[in-house]
Amino acid sequence: MTTVCVGRRRRGEMVVTRLPDNIKLTPDRNLDFVNHSPSGFEIGYRGSGPAQLACGLLLDYYDDTQVAREHYIAFRNRVISQLKCDGPAACWHLTGEEIDATMATITDDVVALPDGGEPSPSLPENWRTVTRPDRRVFQRADCDHYIVLGDGTDGWLAVLCSQGDRAYPAPLASRTVSDDGDVERAIRDLADESNGLIEPQEGEC
Template sequence: METNSTTNPRAAVQDANERCQTNTDRVEYVGMRVDGTPVVLKLTEHERLTPDRSLDLVRHSPAGFDWGYVGSGPAQLACALLLDYYDDENVAHQHYIQFRNEVISQLACDGPADCWHLTGDDIEAALGEFQDHHALTPDGGGPSASLPANWSAVSRTDRTVFQRRDIDHYVVLAEGSEEWLIILCAQGDRAYPAPLDHRTRPVEANPAPAVQELIAESNDLVEPDEEAT
């Protein structure tokens, strides 16, 4: 019976071992297209990386992974790689969008082996750069070095929300298929938040400056409470 490497992880791993060289002393992922289907392998453990675990965290692309551009398939791959490597849902959820934008979107199957390689060292170096730049990321509700003292970033299942601590102002960061939608809104006594202002940015752009603009606008509209700062 003929073996299909797109559905048989062991066959895909064997095929990858013939096409790509790896150092078994380090964590290494390799991606390739098998009959047009994106396949990602964790070579150090001889297994195929699947979206299953990452789909419990974010659901950008239930159909599978992709790379080489900014989109839903690369977002799912970014989350899956970080989750697999760090085994930490908070780290994966905080950094996968920036990891997609900066790393996964740049991956390409090239060279004699017609595949890409990503090592644990590569992943750690990328996240180190993100942290050095103090990216705006959810941090469980605590103060962030990239936000004013009266604001906190919190993680929701489908989006990131930046919450003002002294009044009911929020900045909601939502990713669409082609652009970011960043909304400043106020809750107060209303049943639903009322939008005060918004920004849109291309999905490949860093949304942090727009978030900071709206946060500054809120602080200009209502001066922060001294106790909150």
């Protein structure tokens, strides 16, 4: 039986229902690993509400947290940002076949954070080390901050970033470390700086 997600506005709120089960989708299921818009879903632009909806739809359809986490930004940019509530029915429809077709085109378009990572003994408890073949990445477990370590002009460059409601990550702070410098200390400093900007949520770490 074909899966169809239908969205419509009800008293200003974007209400999303999965048919034929007639199940209402909410941000609650995916807020523990993607917390862009706890107040609800949105469509039609590249922002927080559409990001939360993209993650929610992928998680509901595939029932796979890694797939949702890896691809929700690309899915938001390509699909959710283009949805509109217009026409006589004032609603939008998205079928399972359309989701599959889109995902087949973005399997290589993965955001910087492919998984939740593993706890790191050298970082605060709300940070995780993320496995990447090309660079070292550290991710906050309770918000969308992450640290990327790569080659700089004169050594190492560690950058604290935030995805937020942007199509591309925004740098928040950085540290340049010489080849013989203390790279781990620079990463810890950036993690502490992030924790100072946004306090860890109770129960998340």
